[in-house]
Amino acid sequence: MTNPLLSVRDLKVSFPSETGTVDAVRGISFDLKAGRTLGIVGESGSGKSVTSLAIMGLLDENVRISGSITFDGQELLGKSDKQLSAIRGNGLAMIFQDPLSSLTPVFSIGDQLIEALTVHRKLSKRAAWARAVELLETVGLPNPERRMKSFPHEFSGGMRQRVVIAIAMANKPKLIIADEPTTALDVTIQAQILDLIAKAQSETGAAVIMITHDMGVVAKTADDVLVMYAGRPVEKAPVHELFHRTRMPYSIGLLGAIPRVDKAEKQPLVPVKGNPPLLINLPDACPFASRCPIAIDACHTREPDLVDVGNEKMGEHHAACIRSHEITDGGLIDGRRVFPLPDVSERALAGVPREDRPVTLEVRNMTKTFPLMKGAFLKRKLGEVHAIRGISFDIREGETMAIVGESGCGKTTTLLQIMDLVEQVDGDILIGGTSVADVRGGHAERTLRRDIQIVFQDPMGALDPRMTVADIIAEPLRAIGTKKAESETRVDELMDLVGLDPSHSNRFPSAFSGGQRQRIGIARALATNPKVVVLDEPVSALDVSIQAGVINLLDELKAKLGLSYLFVAHDLSVVRHIADRVAVMYLGAFVEQGSVNEIFEDPQHPYTQALLSAIPIPDPDIERTRERIVLTGDLASATDQSGGCSFASRCQLFKVLPPEDQARCLGEVPPLTGPENHRNACHFR
């Protein structure tokens, strides 16, 4: 057996803090061989990033680290900064989540690449330049020669990440650590970047540590998987083993909690209740015990070790659970599910056909242009950004309409137009039948606002940290002049409704976890009994295990209260799970619109097809055999107002069309055509 390239033994990391010592990593061991990929998954705060920083030697002085990290035969712990930086330059590279923070804004990317190339080895200026251009070409940056002189801020997120990867590849690394390399990116770009990392790996023969919270990414990229919980690995196995023969309740919960883009039936998701423990003064017990549905008394007496639960046939498989031998494939124990399925509430309106339900929100030909200004003093108008170009849709009672699309396509602008009640030039917005054009004056506005409420993406940012939860939830009630006593009972009622304990209503938001905060936000939105709730990426800031609970709650509320949702998300799996109707948005216009099953089963527009095929599916067998359409290029800019199809620059179908058809794509804007429950905007579909 060959020696592992990287071997970590009993690594422990702790930070001093105000409230006590935070044991961020509490003993982790693994081996990694050249050319292999280790996926590390776990929820936020489980110690994934700290582990990678410890390996890179990038932690602060005051941090206590113990154990051993051997890289390429050398012990890394205890090395001086200088020695470490020599080792890093010779074989370790790191790709961070936020590419902007790893590039220096004041230097051109060419300078940064050349610096990376020359800092650890002698290379003539010209050779370095040539090599840098070559690297940029490898990572697929168009016009590499010219791009050498550009600065990081001139690039989009995806392009920056490519540059970071180019820099990472500069020194022919033996180990690449990628910490959430695609979390900040859109799915189509994510697919490109993951392919690129795979390419970098095959070209350099490097080992990769892929840190992510996305099980789909793991299924796609990893050979071995390590699941972390509360600073410890709780399960470790080859990827197929881990997905198909899961043995630790936390991993089972994690896999059960993800909505699947490839599954039509609307089963409720299985949330993992509760929150991960604080990493201070952890008791000697299974850290998962408080959330584990199959916990027994013995779980509370000692922290389980990570022991081998594999068999001869399948190879090694480690799990840290004292009941793992009882768990069988498919997440069953004694033939029953480890995580029981939550009850599905029947939809009150399920039987009523769509046409017979009242329309709660209607948008007709909405447009929005931003002037493009230049100059600090005398502003000149350079042109216009067409952020939204004439979209129309309606939402009926008890229905969820989702708008999906890449960042920058105009989703949030659409929501803000509605929430700001902006009068449309050549269209209209109707909320419960009332046109926003008719609303003038504070009173009328307040009455209309009762019917439409919003839930924001960031559950922390949307709650005033200085107000108690009761005050926060009561605020919309106070705004419409509800009496104090009345609003107090209503607050209790609402907290009950969203699954919070009403006796906690005098606490501040900071005392709640992310998922609970989002529930507070939802309770506030429901306070005035609105007809329509606008949800701007309501679960994208939450961990998967928590996300499932919030999605179930939204589903349940819709069924119970007959709400309409306007739901904006970039995660198509979530959309498939929750929505009834979908509109796919590209550069401010809908390119495909219809019922959710139609669109996910039979996507017609080339962009929808690409979007769907870019989503990694959390199943290694499906994920690795699936045919994939990888889009090239980035989202085009909304400024160019050419006469043709705005998707033409990236369209995969366009490339294979005969020239006369291509001319039509470029010369004629494709209208949205087709039957009511499935329209698309492509000339050739």
Place this chain on the structure above:
Amino acid sequence: MPRNSIQPAVGPETTAIRLPRKRMSKWELYSRRFRRNRPAVAGLVIFAVLVLFAVVAPLLARYDHIELDFLNLGEPPSGEHWLGTTSAGNDTFAQVAIGLQRSLMIAVAVSVGTTVISAVVGTAAAYFSGMFERLTLLLIHFLMVVPTFLLLAMFSNDSGGDWRTISLIMILIGWFFPARVIWTMALSLREREYVHAARYMGVPGMKIVLRHMLPNIGSLLVINFTLGVVAAVMIETGLSFLGFGVKIPDVSLGSLIGSGANTITSAPWLFYFPAAALTLLTVSMALVADGLRDAFDPTSAAGGRA
């Protein structure tokens, strides 16, 4: 290899049941950080002693600060007059106590006034934006170039040295500088989602300013207030020293120092005692302000320490 990768057992010494976890409230955290800052605590103690002195000393003093003792003219400190007397026969002890009292009253009144006005104007300008914001900024920038100290000296001289008028004028010329600082801070608050959320709920604008924006710059306001006290004391003493401020028979630290400076060689106690009181006052407040800043700032080197 498989055997190697098994985790080492959790040692038996960890079996003991550990303390349950505990969260600290924000105020606990702030006060703990503040208390760790020794100079700041010392500043707070000195300030408390000064306030106590200003309140209690006039009650204990054997002489009133305007009462003249013709048997002791320009005497150095003695058992009879603890801090000596002026050439006119005033008891310096009583004068310093009353002067300190007056200076403190002016300082606190001015600091409260400027903090409130600047906070409301600054945040409201940021929230309402548009025309209101532009006009407010225009006014602030105009006031910034006006020679305000000169105006202040002129008006307070005319006012006949009444401390209330002086305070009012000091507020009127003191609010705009902090208002601009607060405006810049509040710009980022205006983009917070909870502010948008409140607007979408239909909460009226001024309520949003008072309910959501002001409390969230509270720590800045507290610091502004402490620094404002220091600044007000300095300006007031400066004015009185030059003879534009508080006038006889009323006294403030500034007027005492001013008259004491004339006799610094013949009767040094007349200068040194009020000067010491002034120094203690400003230094202690500056230390407190520093300590508060560190306590509130999550990233400050002193506060972030475990």
